Amino acid sequence: MTERTILALGGNAFASPGKPLTMARQFEFAKLVFQSLSPLLIDHRELVISHGNGPQVGHMLIRVEEALGKAYAVPLEVCVAESEGELGYVIIQTLHNVLNEWRQHRPIASILTQVVVDQKDSAFESPTKPIGPFYTDEQADEVRQRGFPLREETGRGFRRVVPSPYPREIVDVDVIESLLRAGVLVVAAGGGGIPVIRDGEQMRGVEAVVDKDLTSALLGELIDARLMLILTDVPCAYQDFNTPNQSPIGRIGIAEAQQLLNEGHFAEGSMKPKIEAAIQFSRRSGCRTIICNVDILDQALNGLAGTIIEQTEKKV
Numbered sequence: 001m002t003e004r005t006i007l008a009l010g011g012n013a014f015a016s017p018g019k020p021l022t023m024a025r026q027f028e029f030a031k032l033v034f035q036s037l038s039p040l041l042i043d044h045r046e047l048v049i050s051h052g053n054g055p056q057v058g059h060m061l062i063r064v065e066e067a068l069g070k071a072y073a074v075p076l077e078v079c080v081a082e083s084e085g086e087l088g089y090v091i092i093q094t095l096h097n098v099l100n101e102w103r104q105h106r107p108i109a110s111i112l113t114q115v116v117v118d119q120k121d122s123a124f125e126s127p128t129k130p131i132g133p134f135y136t137d138e139q140a141d142e143v144r145q146r147g148f149p150l151r152e153e154t155g156r157g158f159r160r161v162v163p164s165p166y167p168r169e170i171v172d173v174d175v176i177e178s179l180l181r182a183g184v185l186v187v188a189a190g191g192g193g194i195p196v197i198r199d200g201e202q203m204r205g206v207e208a209v210v211d212k213d214l215t216s217a218l219l220g221e222l223i224d225a226r227l228m229l230i231l232t233d234v235p236c237a238y239q240d241f242n243t244p245n246q247s248p249i250g251r252i253g254i255a256e257a258q259q260l261l262n263e264g265h266f267a268e269g270s271m272k273p274k275i276e277a278a279i280q281f282s283r284r285s286g287c288r289t290i291i292c293n294v295d296i297l298d299q300a301l302n303g304l305a306g307t308i309i310e311q312t313e314k315k316v
């Protein structure tokens with residue numbers, strides 16, 4: 001029996017670096033990605049696909065800015081929900097088309113996923129996640145007057161920064177579990193999910209962005225998935241990345257991964273949350289996380305490539 005699997009795709013899987021983001025290109029790149037994922041799609045494993053949404057939410061925020069005074073304002077968590085709907089549509093249609101080409105037939109569903117965060121999370125006091133368009137000095141002053149914190153990126157201008165609280169609960173986990181048991185291929189937790197807080201017996205959205213990989217790890221724990229596959233644009237994680245001492249990380253244990261994390265080998269907003277998510281997911285017995293790109297997927301699934309993090313302690 002194949003392993004119940006969480007597949008986490010980056011938002012850039014649907015965008016071409018250096019080229020304008022369009023709906024047509026999102027479909028084109030989704031097809032390229034899923035055509036490369038036949039090992040996961042044709043064995044009828046129980047599979048959840050999560051995805052990033054950074055480029056898409058950035059464009060939505062541009063639309064919101066341009067429409068101020070002309071249309072009703074859209075808060076950030078609603079932009080996250082809209083991006084879940086947009087990319088969910090791209091993914092399920094592309095999957096249907098690719099599976100039909102392979103003469104494979106399988107029900108597919110995309111779930112708008114609410115993720116509970118703690119309103120006392122320190123992230124709300126210190127927003128750090130950059131999102132949306134870049135602003136000039138003059139534009140930045142206007143944005144600040146509306147109460148939004150900004151961060152300057154050298155040579156590029158200012159960007160809005162928002163809280164990125166830790167995911168605590170996935171509201172829709174029972175629905176996802178039921179769909180998996182019914183043989184449905186599920187798309188969920190897009191963009192890290194829609195951040196909400198509990199207010200007594202009620203829920204309400206909050207302006208924040210939850211990390212996609214951390215939400216994927218939590219979802220994997222809740223549905224007892226055995227494998228988390230984080231697809232990125234590099235073949236593996238590296239020690240001393242982008243330095244003369246750069247070296248690939250192969251199969252390692254939880255303790256070694258934590259040590260490398262503590263030593264600062266992984267960049268914020270890039271590989272660091274992936275390693276954090278891998279540690280969280282793989283701490284359960286018999287579970288492992290693979291970090292790789294699509295080019296070496298077959299080898300990585302067979303333990304011959306990529307970064308593999310599991311409980312078994314091995315040297316880096």
